[in-house]
Amino acid sequence: xxxxxxxxxxxxxxxxxxxxxxxxxxxxxxxxxxxxxxxxxxxxxxxxxxxxxxxxxxxxxxxxxxxxxxxxxxxxxxxxxxxxxxxxxxxxxxxxxxxxxxxxxxxxxxxxxxxxxxxxxxxxxxxxxxxxxxxxxxxxxxxxxxxxxxxxxxxxxxxxxxxxxxxxxxxxxxxxxxxxxxxxxxxxxxxxxxxxxxxxxxxxxxxxxxxxxxxxxxxxxxxxxxxxxxxxxxxxxxxxxxxxxxxxxxxxxxxxxxxxxxxxxxxxxxxxxxxxxxxxxxxxxxxxxxxxxxxxxxxxxxxxxxxxxxxxxxxxxxxxxxxxxxxxxxxxxxxxxxxxxxxxxxxxxxxxxxxxxxxxxxxxxxxxxxxxxxxxxxxxxxxxxxxxxxxxxxxxxxxxxxxxxxxxxxxxxxxxxxxxxxxxxxxxxxxxxxxxxxxxxxxxxxxxxxxxxxxxxxxxxxxxxxxxxxxxxxxxxxxxxxxxxxxxxxxxx
Numbered sequence: 148x149x150x151x152x153x154x155x156x157x158x159x160x161x162x163x164x165x166x167x168x169x170x171x172x173x174x175x176x177x178x179x180x181x182x183x184x185x186x187x188x189x190x191x192x193x194x195x196x197x198x199x200x201x202x203x204x205x206x207x208x209x210x211x212x213x214x215x216x217x218x219x220x221x222x223x224x225x226x227x228x229x230x231x232x233x234x235x236x237x238x239x240x241x242x243x244x245x246x247x248x249x250x251x252x253x254x255x256x257x258x259x260x261x262x263x264x265x266x267x268x269x270x271x272x273x274x275x276x277x278x279x280x281x282x283x284x285x286x287x288x289x290x291x292x293x294x295x296x297x298x299x300x301x302x303x304x305x306x307x308x309x310x311x312x313x314x315x316x317x318x319x320x321x322x323x324x325x326x327x328x329x330x331x332x333x334x335x336x337x338x339x340x341x342x343x344x345x346x347x348x349x350x351x352x353x354x355x356x357x358x359x360x361x362x363x364x365x366x367x368x369x370x371x372x373x374x375x376x377x378x379x380x381x382x383x384x385x386x387x388x389x390x391x392x393x394x395x396x397x398x399x400x401x402x403x404x405x406x407x408x409x410x411x412x413x414x415x416x417x418x419x420x421x422x423x424x425x426x427x428x429x430x431x432x433x434x435x436x437x438x439x440x441x442x443x444x445x446x447x448x449x450x451x452x453x454x455x456x457x458x459x460x461x462x463x464x465x466x467x468x469x470x471x472x473x474x475x476x477x478x479x480x481x482x483x484x485x486x487x488x489x490x491x492x493x494x495x496x497x498x499x500x501x502x503x504x505x506x507x508x509x510x511x512x513x514x515x516x517x518x519x520x521x522x523x524x525x526x527x528x529x530x531x532x533x534x535x536x537x538x539x540x541x542x543x544x545x546x547x548x549x550x551x552x553x554x555x556x557x558x559x560x561x562x563x564x565x566x567x568x569x570x571x572x573x574x575x576x577x578x579x580x581x582x583x584x585x586x587x588x589x590x591x592x593x594x595x596x597x598x599x600x601x602x603x604x605x606x607x608x609x610x611x612x613x614x615x616x617x618x619x620x621x622x623x624x625x626x627x628x629x630x631x632x633x634x635x636x637x638x639x640x
């Protein structure tokens with residue numbers, strides 16, 4: 148039966164390459180597609196894959212964000228003579244099926260190279276070298292009935308381009324990926340955003356890895372401005388969120404856009420979903436502390452998609468009672484503002500995995516980000532849970548020596564425990580990396596934990612050293628602080 152399968156070129160955008168395989172495997176499982184990989188070079192933008200038919204290829208293209216397009220493969224080779232022999236043989240073998248395509252009223256052949264630039268004359272020469280193709284129609288570059296693509300791959304290293312292309316491919320364009328959604332959901336035009344709003348492309352990739360389908364119930368326990376809810380709703384999920392930040396959930400926090408001084412009255416997470424035509428998928432967002440779960444055990448979600456705070460742009464907080472030795476002077480009519488304390492990352496992720504184990508349906512997925520310092524990374528820092536199986540682990544590099552990993556867990560067994568687990572196995576696996584606080588290490592580039600006073604003294608010593616070096620070079624150091632004070636005094640005199 149596999150003899151009837153067709154070969155395709157999956158042409159990927161060379162962006163967020165590490166997420167490509169995880170998204171492909173998630174979409175294939177979502178639709179139950181059968182496939183066979185013909186190439187194992189995962190970094191290559193051109194994958195060769197077999198699907199049973201065009202319908203299977205179209206299903207994959209209908210969800211993929213990493214995919215640029217799918218091309219039906221006619222010929223693939225590593226040298227030009229071998230390529231032309233293969234293309235001639237394919238045309239001769241499939242004359243009946245290709246007769247209608249070659250006889251179309253209009254056509255277009257596009258030459259595309261990776262890691263190599265061709266002039267227009269060179270591109271025309273490549274097309275004219277295939278003059279044996281029995282094409283009868285007229286050239287139409289704007290709106291052709293049939294579109295063929297000639298592709299050459301010249302390696303991945305721009306500093307070491309080979310003398311000849313590594314792969315030469317030719318085929319007919321069939322389907323486009325969903326990369327238009329990246330621009331459609333761009334944060335630049337979004338109604339309500341914040342400092343930590345997730346990039347549209349990454350949020351769409353997360354929704355795909357969570358296998359969100361039409362009618363699913365999707366939850367984000369650290370919802371922020373609802374970027375992940377937008378992507379999940381775009382793929383048909385009913386979305387629900389929670390966050391401890393009252394001001395953020397009610398869109399009363401400080402605007403993050405430079406040109407905006409005050410939040411508009413109609414800004415909200417619901418407004419974001421209305422902007423993209425997904426208002427009917429919005430359920431609600433709650434002000435809630437994740438460390439004190441309020442959900443009944445009977446509530447279950449199809450997927451949980453979240454980006455927990457790292458303590459950099461947004462604080463990691465939880466509600467906690469604090470003992471106050473002073474007399475209580477509060478009255479019943481006074482507003483109560485609950486006390487908060489630091490929410491350690493290893494406690495947060497232990498709670499997150501425990502929550503997913505309790506409230507995900509069997510087969511449901513938890514997709515979340517884990518920040519870390521690249522020098523600390525090893526398999527032991529990845530949090531684990533007996534009811535959740537890690538199915539994907541992709542890295543995105545951040546500023547400096549930091550990075551974050553997109554972890555995808557799938558619930559593979561029913562949660563039967565009535566009480567929380569007594570052992571701390573889920574927590575201790577993160578302690579090796581969390582022994583030194585991520586936030587502290589992020590702001591201490593010298594690799595050592597230091598107090599605020601030690602940091603101020605160190606920076607003062609560096610300034611003094613710089614001043615002495617300027618004097619030795621014969622330059623007069625200027626006192627910027629004194630100048631600023633003088634300018635402020637002059638404004639009021």
